[in-house]
Amino acid sequence: MPQYKAPLRDIRFVLYDLLDIEKHYSTLPGATDLNAELIDATVSEAAKLIETVIAPLNRSGDEESCHWSAEGVRTPKGFKEAYKQYCDAGFCAISADPEYGGQGLPPSLQLVVSELLSAANNSFCMYPGLTNGAIACIQAHGTSEQKQTYLPNMIAGTWSGTMCLTEAHCGTDLGLLRTKAVPAGDGSFNITGEKIFISAGEHDMADNIVHLVLARLPDAPAGTKGISLFIVPKLMPAGGGKTGERNNVKCASIEHKMGIKASATCVMVFEDAKGYLIGEPHKGLRAMFTMMNVARIGTGMQGMAQGDASFQGALAYARDRLQMRSLTGPKAPDKPADPIIVHPDVRRMLMTQKAFAEGSRALAYYLGTHADMTMRHAGTEVAKQSEAMLELLTPICKAFMTDTGFESTNLGMQVLGGHGFIREHGMEQLVRDGRILQQYEGANGIQSLDLLGRKVLANGGATLRVFTNQIDAFCAQHESSPELKSFVDALKAHSSEWHTLVGDILQRAIKNPDEAGAASYDFLSYSGYVTYAFLFARMAAVSLAKIKAGAPDADFYQAKIYTAKFFYDRLLPRTRTLVQTMGSGSANVMDLQDAHFAF
């Protein structure tokens, strides 16, 4: 696989041409001085560091993986140094509060950097990723003292963070969790329990690790309404950013996984570990979801990033590998065979990768602007609107971008034929590293229930209507454009059909809730395709306008229009199947008795 190159041209297209990000920042508190020059400089600097320092550790990190001993976890060679370089350059938490040493850049810009980091080295990106989630949580729910104690070192990257949710018997169903928090009498709590799947739970890259742990107080009600959140540092803070004695938390082992092998996935054991309540008692799950919602956009981004890195590898191979002649006659007659990019089926795979990467980038960055709004305009009407859009689109972003990302990494691997299966080429690693994304941060099936149940049916499709109103407005604006007609026609039909589907499922679900469960996954996929269709139509419209205005890089804009056309011709039609399967009811999955699944 060739060295990863940050796709700067397409990033600029999404930021400036599609999202008009300069205008967006011009009214965003704390970002009003951000212009294209500053944005480009930030992204380019990140890209350079990531391409040259962090991407080269991706293969070696996979081969070496993390190693556990009673003393701690050793990350692969070079990770510690690269992490320091990354943090020293200020990228660990670039959107964090300047009051605590952050750069205060908008979350949307942090998201751009996270794409590059994940595409270059998905294991590596877990460490700052978790730290960022923990920072966001402490920032939102911590006391002033807690912020002062933890944030400066975490923002600098010298301390890292974790999210400790899962226990062996409960992942999705956190209401079952058992970890206990007993008041110690001095305002702190003694935390006892075992957590699994704790990313970056233990490692050798930071001086201290700040665990955010879900646990139950003695008087806690059962279920999810009895869960509180605690800060449990590995080493006790000793004032002035220093650390003191070791807390009673230890890493009992690390998991041996399919992928992201350089990310330490830890079993963490808390034995009367000292912890501090963060936020209100029994409202820990809500506080934790401050992190989870951001994490879910980040997870979607990781899915896209693996797919985009795979696209780069597959494209380079397809241009280079000579095999067979084009069906329409030799295209490289001077060579023993044509490069395989001449073959329509190879192009089908590459175009699919390209379309998923570009559609996903557009969606994630678009959500980034809404994240900006909710965080920087908190409490306002405009923030509420953005929150509603985020609520609707985050499960789509998380699940659809990781599903399509996984499809993409597999297509990229397929382009290489047997060579794709060989580890040294790096293409199969992208498949393995991306596979977890469909499972963690809420498995994609859970995302689909969240989308259909909580975000759509619960309000009778009202939030969805806000979104489709935007789609319909776009269609109305462009329906007389001959170049955009085919896009607009298909988009209008889908926008209307989307609500018909909601109405149909709602009616059935009222009588039998399993009807919603049986339709949920297909509904999420359907929603993903229509959302991308909207974004591709907008991208095509913008590109067309650029070409008509005589933009110098017309080839880029023309390629975008071709990609949009490919999406509409080849990927959007997947909704035809989904409409049928969604409408097929729950009996075909529920009628078979549990005992009769196998004989």
Place this chain on the structure above:
Amino acid sequence: MPQYKAPLRDIRFVLYDLLDIEKHYSTLPGATDLNAELIDATVSEAAKLIETVIAPLNRSGDEESCHWSAEGVRTPKGFKEAYKQYCDAGFCAISADPEYGGQGLPPSLQLVVSELLSAANNSFCMYPGLTNGAIACIQAHGTSEQKQTYLPNMIAGTWSGTMCLTEAHCGTDLGLLRTKAVPAGDGSFNITGEKIFISAGEHDMADNIVHLVLARLPDAPAGTKGISLFIVPKLMPAGGGKTGERNNVKCASIEHKMGIKASATCVMVFEDAKGYLIGEPHKGLRAMFTMMNVARIGTGMQGMAQGDASFQGALAYARDRLQMRSLTGPKAPDKPADPIIVHPDVRRMLMTQKAFAEGSRALAYYLGTHADMTMRHAGTEVAKQSEAMLELLTPICKAFMTDTGFESTNLGMQVLGGHGFIREHGMEQLVRDGRILQQYEGANGIQSLDLLGRKVLANGGATLRVFTNQIDAFCAQHESSPELKSFVDALKAHSSEWHTLVGDILQRAIKNPDEAGAASYDFLSYSGYVTYAFLFARMAAVSLAKIKAGAPDADFYQAKIYTAKFFYDRLLPRTRTLVQTMGSGSANVMDLQDAHFAF
């Protein structure tokens, strides 16, 4: 993951109820004495050995993998002993010619055993699999002396076999191959060249390895019409089944792969190695395809087998794992949560796995009966008809069964949530071990070109018509059955639509061959769904008849009908998308210039 259990009940259903295999064998030369008792005994004995001896080596083999040194390749602990036990029990080549020590059982029965072996341990199954291919080739093309020299030891399993096709610069495009064969003057040839991706090229389980090597004679025409096939033994046969001096062939290294890590994938270097021509000069590719066609059915079977093993693991987990309550109220009120099999979306995943496994088993075993006919009735009219069916359905079997098998292993892994990503559970290994199947033995994109170009368009759909005539006859026979009406209606529509699609693509392809290339993958998938639909309708009809006749295990037959209904409701509708994408033409993949795929 639970210990693999051979799905004997479903195997018996396909053999006896669907295929009426006793009747089939009753007129098959060399198999007329095979009755249910003998068949069951053979399959049960194989199942027992595979479940208890070979399945337990699957995880450990993946972790240990193969190790290369200049002395040779060491297979994982236990492989050598298990291989000996497997061969000693007579399973290495049970369908081989009794004249050379084989049991002479029909190929269809060997295929059943190969399913179990692959499901239990896909790495392990590569070794006898390759040997079987080499046996078939020598049997078909070798001289009497060659057969006498090589077959007895290969059939006993003390010598193993390989297929040496691929070179670094040519996989699909074998016309480019460079390995040379120079006459040595004594009737033998000196073979020089380097082959890659040679499964079982070197290992420690057999006393000798018999390589079948594609190479060019000095006077060979360029391209695929100048390729000859040679037998190149690792150790020279010294008569009486003994071995003599070492030949000049060595394993230079082994590949580090995503999966099937216990299968040695070798770089083989031939330096004036002694080889013997097998078959006619310049007709080696045709001879090699004797092996390839059988290998492709076997590869499809491997895809199904990985999916079925994954289904077993996912089903056990879904029955055991307690998480959340059913949307329709608690189903296990005495437990802290319901087993996840109550959730419709979990059932969607399990039913998909079940349907793909059962549809695939039906297809593969059906092809097995045609393989019987072509081999045991060679030269007759009935063999020609079977050959035509095999030609049409083999690319579907190879590609569609490995695509759906891969989908299935991923669904199975998904059922386990985060636990699916952990190696010890074995679910992710099935994903990795199955992934190569879409790539080797002719990548699935190549299969799709073979199907659409050579097997369908080249004869204007005539062979396909023979197959759809069977479908139409089935529909005519059952169209008045109220229970089967929904199956028959959908099947009839697809049978007719299939030809409409062929006509449409043919018309477009005459003007522009890329139209075929751009439609090929979707056409293969479409063909797969319709083929399975036919098989599921037949299985439903058979099951319905059994229930009506008062069969004692009505639950089994009822489950089969539910599975058929699930297939028709939830999987067959994928053809709705494929019809659209196939019809969308080649411009959407061809218009974008190579240089504009990335900026």
